[in-house]
Amino acid sequence: MAAGSNRQILLIETPKEKLAASNFKLDIGEIPSPKEGEALLKVKLISLDAANRAWMQGATYRSAVEAGTIMTGGAIAEVVESKSPDLKAGDIVFGDTGWQEYAALPARQLQKMERMEPLSHLLSVYGIAGLTAYHGLLDVGRPKAGDTVVVSAAAGSVGSIVGQIAKLKGCTVIGIAGGDEKCALLTKELGFDHAINYKKEAVGKALRAAAPKGVDVYFDNVGGDILEALLFNMNNYGRIACCGAVSQYDGAAPAHGPRGIPGLIVVKRLTMQGFILTDFNDKRAEALADLHSWVNAGKIKVREDILSGIENTPQALIGLLAGENVGKRMVRLD
């Protein structure tokens, strides 16, 4: 396999401020030939994540995305041809293929996945989003039954699952999201106890009303002013699971942090703990088993937001950063 075109999205310049379509370019490359140990992949579903934008700001737990290269990103893909004993044509894998139709990658950088219907669940509830929600809430946030749990970006891929798991564990759950429709989804379909529309309500005041006994666990996807409002409403010995800071990604250099750090951390004996999913690789099987059982029992409802066509990937990310998605956003390639 070699001949044929491979449409791909290049990041042509690193955004200085807000990410724009003009930062990207659709290009046509060749379908690569796999080398020894590699597999040639046909990309099926590209994952869109707020972290994609964070990677443009500089090196994090991975190296920075460089201007002039194919935009980096995870995807579910099918093996077309394999030069590794570990994979064969037809296998489904997750890997960092980048935003393109075909990629050749070393088998050791690919994670073999179970083929399932719908395949999209491999990027949502059984993918990084679901596992991040699971470990971030249970291992970092450590809620006890009866606790009040708050999650921001609550209608997003991770937040929507965090809240549902917290309900399963007997907590009172408050979601913070941008928009009345998202808030209605949280309370009417996903079982959240309260939802706060941060675009319309003062978050601190709304929290005092929704959580009169204070907040025990805050799952933070956004940072910034909402984190600040939470700091003032946390209970003593509260836990803040620091998952992301989407409010800080799409702009200039990061601003000063929330007020009350570290003063409130001391006074309330809070724990703020950052994590990324790979920290919990050893517990992956157990987490997936729980998630499967909860989805199969109808206790977790999976929300997905699937767009089509590689040419729409830049706009899909720009829209995600603006909060237009509900549930896990991905782009399906034909």
Add this chain to the structure above:
Amino acid sequence: MAAGSNRQILLIETPKEKLAASNFKLDIGEIPSPKEGEALLKVKLISLDAANRAWMQGATYRSAVEAGTIMTGGAIAEVVESKSPDLKAGDIVFGDTGWQEYAALPARQLQKMERMEPLSHLLSVYGIAGLTAYHGLLDVGRPKAGDTVVVSAAAGSVGSIVGQIAKLKGCTVIGIAGGDEKCALLTKELGFDHAINYKKEAVGKALRAAAPKGVDVYFDNVGGDILEALLFNMNNYGRIACCGAVSQYDGAAPAHGPRGIPGLIVVKRLTMQGFILTDFNDKRAEALADLHSWVNAGKIKVREDILSGIENTPQALIGLLAGENVGKRMVRLD
């Protein structure tokens, strides 16, 4: 016992900005008579702590200090007369006597202490300072041998002990302090590996030089810009023990927090954890036994900074907030 004068310091107004001598007034009250269950105390050593200033900002783990009342503060005192079966004349206690020569307090609010020479050690290494250093470092910071540990306000009552305990545990220790004399004390007398004079050096740059392998544990006494510099120099899975934020106490309302929160907390999977000493009451005996054995073996050198005369207590606190003390500051009363 009743007749006689009781000199006392009133906080006459809550400072809006920097604490000043004019916020206080020396007054003369009466020596109180203990009620049933109370003991009359003669104050011997008043403890000066940065937290005294924080208490003026509002309620924390204790209620705010109110203008027009005797300034709050802990002290070592001797029982003069007791109406409680738990205490007798001559006993030495620690309690919140406030800044005055005599106080009558319920016995259950007093902690009976061993009489020792020098008595001042009950406020330094065997008091709140030493125990805060011990538990904050070992239980919150959790250093392993070989780790790089940084402590700020390193020549202060807590910091000077934190660094010495970290050395005992096999760590590389860097102290941050304001002034060349303090820095010389740290490295020449207290065994720190490096000292950074934050008034003269850019802390971030100095940290990169002194800790080329990064920082594993940061014991934070100061907050603000120094905390920010540390965030950028922490290693993955680093721990920040949040003990205090003296940079934030003596001024207007707290400023925005350090840059990099929560972004760097996520990326580096840091843990920031606040604590106060009473969280570790159940381990007190063990901690004291360790501290005694280390002091007796000459492994911890105790630095104290003892002033005299109740009329000097306001200036003692103002000076402490300006960083003029080395080791534990207290005021001895005749």
